Amino acid sequence: MRETTADGTIALNTAQEDSDLYLRRIPWWYWAVFFGVMATAIYLLGPVLTPFLISFGLAYLLHPFVDRLEQWRVSRTFGVSLVFALSILVLALAILLLIPSLQVQISRLETLLPKANIWLQQDVLPWISARIGMDVTRLDAGRVTQLLQENFPQAGSVATNVVSYVTSSGMKLAATLANLFLVPIVTFYMMRDWHEMLESVGNLVPRPLLPAFTDLAHEADE
Template sequence: MTITQSNRWPWLVALLLCGWLLYQLTPILSPFLVGILLAYLGDPLVDRLERWKLSRTWGVVAVFTLFSLLLVLLILVLVPMLGKQLMHLYQLTPLALDWLQLEALPWMQMQFGLEEDFWRFDRVKQAITDNLGSTTDVVGLILSQATASGLALLAWLGNLLLVPVVGFYLLRDWDLIMAKLRKLLPRRREAMVVGLMRECHEVIGAFLRGQLLVMLALAVVYASGLMLIGLQLGLLIGVLAGLASIVPYMGFVVGIGAAIVAVLFQSGIDLYLLLGVAAVFTVGQLLEGMLLTPLLVGDRIGLHPVAVIFAVLAGGQLFGFTGVLLALPVAAVIMVLLRHVHDLYKLSDLYAPAEPPSQP
């Protein structure tokens, strides 16, 4: 039975109703989306363990054990070190304002002919200095905020505990769920829909698995190199540069800029540290361009860097953290669909060349 003009409206109403329902359920969707992400990332590993004659359930247990060990290592080792460097960065903020007020801003005033009281950074510095002593007790601050919003904390902890439960069951039944969804497809359109989903899977898988591994590797390279040359904020800047590498070349620009500023505040114009920073980021770019991206990502993504930035910002603006999680997969699906729409357009009569005028 084909969908005619008369029975098309119920499908449209149902689609709009589903969209409205999802929008209303946005506050509780985050643990389920994170669980789906964990299941999607872990499915290839479980499939490989199944090929090694391990049952699906035990393969899921092994993968979740690996994820749990990585998370515990992150919490016990990396988070305290990052916390110390964040506190150190916060304590350096008045010194940065001093440099801006006494050196950078007078130079800009001379160059651009600005008035002497054009900048008011002395008030900002005073406010930060006054609050610096009250923020040293981070645990007390967190506990006071948690006491003030106990219900919100309980809801957040509940969502956090839901993530491994949802991820475990989805990963265990992933192949079964995919098979049932395929059986629901219209028989005459199954091949076309499966082909589109395969392309979307290649794009999303290449980005989520490949690009995340590239980001992790670059964060390790940058942080290790900067800490090795003696930069005090090396770990923080390296992690920041690795996260910014979700957009090509942004990690390099953000990281080397932040590292140069950190060198200037740490020891002035130190040629050794500046050359070390340049060497670390040069090695990182060479590894990314010649080894990491071709090996882990390849040329299957097709997402323009501007499209990545716009998708993340738009998703966060519309749906908050849930929108950020959905932004890149949705952008990848839209990109695949637009590619096919472009091919259909070039085959249509609208794109056909104009016919030559007929001779009288």
């Protein structure tokens, strides 16, 4: 669609209108095939793509801090290094603070199990029996409590179980170590070259779709 100005010249519609018109002309089955292929590729390449997706998410969350440091005339490489180091420090402190708290909560829950068993047998089961007309007080709640108490100590050593499981397989250990090294490296370079990376992605988008793609990206970012 074209518009004629007052002086008789023909003006084209805005880029956004052209983009919307271009999108309407694409058949629905094209999008179905496209998203189907993308979903299949992501599913099949999941183990390979996972560290890169994690790195992208971390870079997306942290790059605003790097941009702020860059506005303060700090070099981008140094800013990335500083933000990256502080992020690792905060994560390590969070883990160190979380593990003891989790162990305390598990211990408290274990001590509450006998009281919960008494409440279950004296209050809950009789109430259920009265409502459904069936005697459920014969449920061996004590046995259930015993099983939970026997297994709660294992819950406190989840980290040990995870490490044992990972180290039981050489391939899994190698993949885990590779990801541990790969994610920080990829995250570092994504943070450093964030704007160049977005520009490169934008160059891959067809020109008629670029305005719509840019608007969607801005809305998602907000």
